[in-house]
Amino acid sequence: MLENSKFINQVSIDCVIFGFEENELKVLIPKINFSGDFYALPSGFIYQEEDIENAAKRILEERTGLKEIYMEQFKVFGKANRKRQEFMDELISKNYIDNIEEVKKNPGYAWFTNRFISIGYYALVNIKDVKPRLSAIDQSFQWYNIDQAPELIMDHPEVLKEALKALREDIDTKFNVFHLLPEKFTMREVQDAYETIFEKEFVRTNFQKKILSMDVLERLEKKFTGAKNKAPYLYRLKSE
C-alpha cells in the first residue's frame, strides 16, 4: 500500500474539477473501485520532494489528461477529527470479508486512517478538452450537475461546497470563468456561465459593460451563424 517515507504524513490534496456544458455547471466525480458505491473527490498525497502546486497538477492530470490546467488553492480543511477511519472501516467491511483484522494490521491502514489536513484546489476545464483517465482506485467517473452530485465520502460534501463558494468569490478578480469556456466564445456564453454559477439573471447591457471593463478579453471576428447582421462577436482571453 502506501509507503510512509515517500509522502508527507497527514497532509492530502482534494480537488474539485468544474466544467460547464449546456448551461449547467458540472463537477467530475470518480466512483471508487471497491464494492459499496463510494464516491470521492479526486485526491492524492504530496511527495517529500514535490511542491504542493506540482502535486495538485499531477493529481489533476491523472484524472483529466490535461497538463495545463487552471487551478486555485482555495482552502485548507483541518479539523482535528478529520479522519478516514469510518470510511475505511466501512470499505473494509464491504470488501475484505474473510480477513478484516489482517487488513487492519497493515501499516498502510494506520497511515491512511490518521488525522489528515487537506489542501483544497478547484480546477476549471473546458469539458471537451478533457481526456478522462481512470486512476488506480477509480472504477469510473462522471460529470454531474452541481446540484445532482452523488453522496460523497467524509467531509467531501463540505469541500465541494467551499469550492463553489470560492469559485463565486474569485470570479470578478481572477477572471476564472473564461477557463470554463472554449478558447473562443460569445458574450452570451460568458453571461450564461455567470448566470449558471450565480443562479440568477444579469441585465445584458450592464453585464456586457462590466465584462468589457475588466479589460481582459480580446475581440475577434464575428461568429458565423448564417444571419450576417446579427452574428455576435467572438472573444478570447488576452494572452498575458
Place this chain on the structure above:
Amino acid sequence: MLENSKFINQVSIDCVIFGFEENELKVLIPKINFSGDFYALPSGFIYQEEDIENAAKRILEERTGLKEIYMEQFKVFGKANRKRQEFMDELISKNYIDNIEEVKKNPGYAWFTNRFISIGYYALVNIKDVKPRLSAIDQSFQWYNIDQAPELIMDHPEVLKEALKALREDIDTKFNVFHLLPEKFTMREVQDAYETIFEKEFVRTNFQKKILSMDVLERLEKKFTGAKNKAPYLYRLKSE
C-alpha cells in the same frame, strides 16, 4: 525541544498581524531571542488533537493577548525546498559556539529542519486593543510600517507580501477593513484605511456610496467635535 508526537510533522502556521494607526498600515514583527538579529513572523505548530483554526487562534492570542481576533486563512506555502536548514544553521553558528555538532545531533534539529508546509493566516486588529506578550522565543516585538519591516527569515517576506495581496483582494467581499478600526469610526477613517491599504486616493462621494451600499454598517450618533454642524456620523459594523 520539540516533541515529534505532540505536533503534526512538517506542517506549520505563519501569521501576519496587521494593524492601522495614524494612517499607516502596520505589521507586528517579533525579534527572536537569540544572538544574530533574526526577525520572523509569529509562527507555531498544530497539536495532533487541535483544529488548525484553533492552532492559529492560540498562536495569535499568544502574541496579542486577544481571544477574539479577526483572521483569514489566505494561502498555503508548500515548495519542496521550504526548509529552515539555512536559518537554523546560521542561528546555531551565532549562538552555540562551543557545541555546534552536539546541537545538531538533537532530534529537534532534524524535526525542525525538515521540509515544512506552512498555512498562512492574516489577522486584523485594532492596535489599541492589543496587549502584547512575548512568546518563549521572542526577545521583543514591534509594529512596523508595512514598507519598513526588517529583513525576515526564510520565505517570510513572501508570506508577508501574499498576506497584503489577500487583504486587498478580500476587502470588498469580507469587509475585513473594519476590523482594523476602533469599534466606532467615521466614514473618513474608513476611507483613510482604504487609501492606505491600496496606496491611492478615492473620490469621497463615490467611496461613501460604495461603502454604504455594502449594507454592513450601522449609523450611530454624530461624533462630538466641538463644531456641531460639521460633526461626522459615527458608524459601527452591524452585529451578525
